Structures are given as structure tokens and as C-alpha cells.
Amino acid sequence: MIEAIGLTKRYGQKTAVDGINFQVQPGRVTGFLGPNGAGKSTTMRMIVGLDRPTSGTVTLNGKQYADLKAPLHEVGVLLDAKAVHTGRSAYNHLRAMAATHGIGSKRVDEVIALTGLESVARKRVGGFSLGMGQRLGMASALLGDPSILILDEPVNGLDPEGVIWVRTLARHMAAQGRTVFLSSHLMSEMAQTADQIIVLGRGRVIADAPVADIIALAAGNAVRVRTPDADRFAKELAGTDVTVSVTEPDLIVVNGLAAARIGELAASSRVVLHELTPLAGSLEDAYLALTEDDVEYHASDIEDTK
Amino acid sequence: MTTATLPRTSRLTFGGILKSEFIKLFTLRSTFWCILIVVVLSVGIGLIIATVNPPARAGVPAAGPLTVAAQQADAVSYATAGSQIGELVLAVLGALVITGEYGTSMIRSTLAAVPKRLPALIAKALVLAITAFVVGVVSIFGTAAIIFPLLPGTKKIHPDWTDWHVLESLMGGALYLVLVALIAFCIGAIIRNSAGGIAAALGLILVLPGLVGLIGGLTQITWIENIANFLPSAVGGNLSHYTGTKTQVVSGIISLDRLDSGLVLLAWFVVLFVVAAVLLKRRDA
Numbered sequence: 001m002i003e004a005i006g007l008t009k010r011y012g013q014k015t016a017v018d019g020i021n022f023q024v025q026p027g028r029v030t031g032f033l034g035p036n037g038a039g040k041s042t043t044m045r046m047i048v049g050l051d052r053p054t055s056g057t058v059t060l061n062g063k064q065y066a067d068l069k070a071p072l073h074e075v076g077v078l079l080d081a082k083a084v085h086t087g088r089s090a091y092n093h094l095r096a097m098a099a100t101h102g103i104g105s106k107r108v109d110e111v112i113a114l115t116g117l118e119s120v121a122r123k124r125v126g127g128f129s130l131g132m133g134q135r136l137g138m139a140s141a142l143l144g145d146p147s148i149l150i151l152d153e154p155v156n157g158l159d160p161e162g163v164i165w166v167r168t169l170a171r172h173m174a175a176q177g178r179t180v181f182l183s184s185h186l187m188s189e190m191a192q193t194a195d196q197i198i199v200l201g202r203g204r205v206i207a208d209a210p211v212a213d214i215i216a217l218a219a220g221n222a223v224r225v226r227t228p229d230a231d232r233f234a235k236e237l238a239g240t241d242v243t244v245s246v247t248e249p250d251l252i253v254v255n256g257l258a259a260a261r262i263g264e265l266a267a268s269s270r271v272v273l274h275e276l277t278p279l280a281g282s283l284e285d286a287y288l289a290l291t292e293d294d295v296e297y298h299a300s301d302i303e304d305t306k
Numbered sequence: 307m308t309t310a311t312l313p314r315t316s317r318l319t320f321g322g323i324l325k326s327e328f329i330k331l332f333t334l335r336s337t338f339w340c341i342l343i344v345v346v347l348s349v350g351i352g353l354i355i356a357t358v359n360p361p362a363r364a365g366v367p368a369a370g371p372l373t374v375a376a377q378q379a380d381a382v383s384y385a386t387a388g389s390q391i392g393e394l395v396l397a398v399l400g401a402l403v404i405t406g407e408y409g410t411s412m413i414r415s416t417l418a419a420v421p422k423r424l425p426a427l428i429a430k431a432l433v434l435a436i437t438a439f440v441v442g443v444v445s446i447f448g449t450a451a452i453i454f455p456l457l458p459g460t461k462k463i464h465p466d467w468t469d470w471h472v473l474e475s476l477m478g479g480a481l482y483l484v485l486v487a488l489i490a491f492c493i494g495a496i497i498r499n500s501a502g503g504i505a506a507a508l509g510l511i512l513v514l515p516g517l518v519g520l521i522g523g524l525t526q527i528t529w530i531e532n533i534a535n536f537l538p539s540a541v542g543g544n545l546s547h548y549t550g551t552k553t554q555v556v557s558g559i560i561s562l563d564r565l566d567s568g569l570v571l572l573a574w575f576v577v578l579f580v581v582a583a584v585l586l587k588r589r590d591a
Binding site for chain 2: 045048050052068069071072080083084085089096099100103104
């Protein structure tokens with residue numbers, strides 16, 4: 001388990017992480033979601049002791065990272081794909097990392113095979129593509145067969161096959177009872193991988209809930225209704241807690257009523273329906289709704305600065 | 307998919323960290339280039355000095371036969387001449403050992419594996435010191451072994467391998483290379499940038515002595531002249547001087563013998579290492 005209490009990081013005047021509290025439980029995949037600059041990477045660096053918190057603490061299974069007896073066995077971490085000397089081969093990098101903990105070359109070969117690096121393992125890392133670098137980062141993280149896995153943007157630069165591989169691996173590790181904590185700014189990726197999601201915006205936790213709950217947060221559950229009597233039906237549906245918008249002459253979008261209820265109302269009002277579609281909120285919508293006020297760079301700002 | 311579980315007998319040990327740093331140093335091409343250049347420079351320059359006699363100049367009387375001690379002093383200076391340029395290469399290697407990790411973010415992987423940090427710094431310094439020592443001994447004693455047999459013919463100098471001071475001076479030259487590499491390593495750890503670290507290390511070794519010497523010479527201010535005598539390259543030179551005097555103060559100017567010079571150089575390293583260690587502990591990686 002990872003537990004952060006009042007975790008804060010300030011760089012001069014700028015507060016990157018602002019007194020956040022969260023727990024990452026074992027046995028499931030916890031997603032760490034937020035726009036660029038939200039403080040995800042800073043938080044992850046603080047977890048593994050690379051950045052010193054300005055205040056607050058973060059512990060792994062009750063201990064600070066620096067106090068772990070065998071850090072690589074307890075925590076596997078992918079912070080950025082290219083935290084590797086570019087002049088060294090992937091194999092030698094892993095061998096050097098393994099040596100610190102007395103991990104044998106058999107395990108080095110294992111993680112190379114596991115991450116599909118066999119063909120490039122003897123080549124210098126400087127020539128690696130982003131995807132290959134990412135695979136090497138994953139191999140490093142898995143080297144000690146850790147009980148906690150912390151992955152910062154693991155699918156960045158991976159091909160679709162690699163993305164599925166990371167997803168499967170994360171789920172598999174969680175199923176074994178390990179703690180899996182991975183960050184992403186890709187909402188769709190999180191929807192498919194994570195059980196629990198912590199949303200970070202401007203250094204604060206804005207949501208910490210199961211994936212389904214986060215999706216439900218997507219503003220309202222809208223229903224699309226297509227009917228030749230659009231104007232008349234819209235007037236009949238409108239009421240308190242129900243908003244109706246006519247988007248095309250024969251199309252209305254209803255918020256605040258279930259699709260079944262709309263169908264019943266149509267029948268009783270003798271309105272012909274050509275379409276009745278519940279629009280499920282996507283994680284993407286939820287995420288945008290949640291972080292609307294918390295992103296540092298708004299798309300609309302680009303318009304404003306013209 | 308398999309994530310075969312490991313026997314959890316393995317854990318973080320200092321021996322493991324040391325082994326890791328050895329693997330790191332010797333899996334980079336730059337290490338081999340630096341070592342090769344040091345050895346080639348040492349032997350090459352030694353051979354040139356030992357075999358080439360400058361032509362006699364008209365009007366300059368030929369020097370008389372040298373005393374036995376002067377012969378040994380010359381023999382030692384020929385054997386260590388090349389390492390005075392080689393030291394710059396070892397300084398570059400020393401700085402790169404640590405700045406290369408900052409430049410590539412490798413340091414994050416290193417410190418994630420060794421979260422207490424200090425053991426990693428100590429292991430790096432130890433691996434560098436051992437490597438520089440072997441390179442220093444091989445290049446300086448190797449050069450001596452190659453050129454000493456030539457000297458009776460070319461320079462009428464008869465080097466004496468049984469003279470303890472000859473061995474001491476050659477060993478001093480090798481130890482100087484170790485400490486230069488270590489001092490550059492500390493500067494690299496403090497500056498954390500390859501270009502800056504190398505420039506600062508070479509500045510301390512190469513530029514500062516000339517600058518302080520110039521100012522001291524012009525102003526004749528005693529303490530400035532004394533600073534020049536305590537700079538790493540000045541005390542380093544004393545380490546391999548065959549005819550070293552006892553530490554003494556003559557009209558306010560301090561000169562150091564071999565042992566004291568070694569201690570001063572060691573002090574340079576210790577102070578810089580402590581600064582590097584404190585900063586490594588405190589700074590974000």
C-alpha cells in the first residue's frame with residue numbers, strides 16, 4: 001500500500017503538489033490521472049525519495065522509501081523512460097541495476113524476454129526509440145519482482161500491442177495482490193486499466209473514487225431523441241430538473257430523464273420516435289468536467305491570445 | 307505472461323553497489339578511451355623525452371656529469387612527464403563518472419536502487435579510485451620500465467630501481483592521478499553537468515595555478531604566493547619529485563615535502579567530497 005499524508009512540494013513560489021492525501025491499495029490497479037503539470041510526476045518522484053517533500057509524508061507498506069532494505073524487490077518504478085545512460089546497452093544497464101541487489105543474470109534475461117527486448121538488448125540505449133526506451137524502463141521496474149509497481153505514463157510511445165501488454169501486465173500484477181499505481185493523461189486508457197482513479201489537478205486531489213463512480217460524475221446522463229414532433233415534445237418534456245435542447249429540427253437532447261421514462265411520455269403524448277439513445281458519460285467527459293478549472297493551459301487561451 | 311517470483315535472498319548491499327558501479331564504469335566506451343589515452347600519453351611522451359637529445363647550442367658549455375641523485379631525479383621526471391597531461395584525461399573521466407548520470411537522468415535509476423544515496427557516491431568514488439590507481443601504476447611504472455634501460459645510452463643516466471626514493475616518487479605520481487580523478491569527481495557531483503564539471507575541474511588543475519602564480523609574482527604578496535603552493539597541481543607535483551626538501555618556510559614562503567603535499571591533496575578531496583555528499587543528500591534528483 002502507498003499512503004500519502006499532507007504531501008506537499010513547492011519549488012520557490014510555485015506549489016506543484018498541495019497537501020494531498022491518498023491511499024493506493026494492493027490488489028487493484030489505481031490510476032493517477034491529471035493534465036500536464038498537475039503534479040503527477042512530482043508526486044511519484046516523492047514516493048520513491050527522489051524529490052524531498054516540502055512537508056508531509058508518503059510511505060510504502062508503512063515505511064519511507066529510503067528505509068527499505070531491498071528497494072528494488074519492494075518497489076518497481078518507471079519514472080521516465082530514458083533514465084538510462086545512453087552510452088550503455090540495455091543488457092548492461094539491467095545487469096548494473098541488478099548487481100546492487102545481488103539479482104542474478106537469469107532474472108535479467110527473464111525481464112528482457114518479458115518486455116520483448118531480446119533483439120536490441122546488446123545495443124546502446126542512445127539509439128532506442130521512445131517505445132523501446134519505455135520497454136527498457138518496464139524491464140528495470142520488473143527486475144526485482146516488486147510487490148509495488150509505480151509507473152509514470154507507461155504507455156507513452158508504445159505501439160498498440162505494447163499498450164495492451166502494459167494493460168494486461170498491470171491487471172495481472174494487481175490480480176496477484178500487488179499494488180499497481182500508474183499515471184496517465186489518457187482518460188480512455190485509464191477506463192480500461194484502472195479499478196480506482198485518483199484525479200489530480202493543480203497539485204490537489206479532485207477525485208478519488210472507483211472508475212464507475214468517476215464516469216457517473218460526467219455531467220448528467222443525456223438522452224438523444226429524434227422525432228418529427230421535436231418542438232412539441234420538447235415543450236412537454238421541459239420541467240424542473242429537466243433540460244431539453246433542440247439541436248436540429250428533428251433532434252433533441254434531454255438531460256435529467258431516463259430513456260425509459262422518455263419513451264413512456266412519448267407513448268402517452270402520441271409522439272412518434274425515430275430514435276431514443278441514452279448517451280453514456282465517458283471517462284473523458286468526466287475528466288474534462290472535473291479538471292476544467294484545474295488545467296494550466298486552456299485551449300481557449302489560444303483563442304484569447306490572438 | 308510470467309512474472310516468475312525470485313527467491314528473496316537478494317537484498318541491497320554495499321558489495322552489490324560496488325559491483326554495480328564497476329559494471330557501469332566498464333560498460334562505457336569513454337572509460338576505455340580515457341584509459342588508453344593516459345597510457346599512450348605516458349609511454350609516448352616518456353619515450354620522446356628519454357630518446358631525443360636537444361642539439362648543443364653554440365656558446366652554451368656542455369653540462370658536466372650529473373650526480374647520482376640528479377640522475378635519479380631526471381629519470382623519475384622522464385617517467386612521470388606524460389602523466390602530467392594524462393592527469394587531465396583522468397580528471398575528465400572522474401567528472402564524467404557522475405555528470406554522465408545527471409546528463410542522461412541515469413542518476414534517478416541509481417538513486418531509486420540506492421535510496422540512502424551516500425553508499426552510491428562512496429562506491430562510485432571507490433571504483434574510480436581503484437581504476438585510476440591501476441591506470442596510474444601501469445602507465446608510470448610501465449613507462450619507467452620501458453625508458454629506464456634506454457637512459458644510460460641516450461642521456462648517460464643510470465636509473466637505480468633499488469633506490470627507495472625512485473619507487474616512492476613513481477608511486478607518488480600514480481597516487482596524484484588517483485586524487486586528481488577523485489577531486490574532479492567531487493566537482494562533477496557538485497556541479498552535476500558534464501561541460502561545467504569538466505571545465506571547473508580543469509580550471510582548478512590547469513588555469514588557477516597560472517593565474518594565482520601570476521598575481522602572486524606581480525604583487526609579491528606572500529599569502530597569495532603561498533596559495534599557489536597549496537593548489538592541487540602544485541602539491542601534486544611534489545608527490546613525484548625525487549629531490550623533495552623537508553617542509554619549510556623560507557622568508558614567508560611555504561614549501562611542502564612529499565608527505566605533507568599528499569596530506570594537503572587528500573584534504574582537498576575530503577573537503578570537496580563532504581560538500582558533494584551533503585548536496586547529494588539534500589538536493590532533488
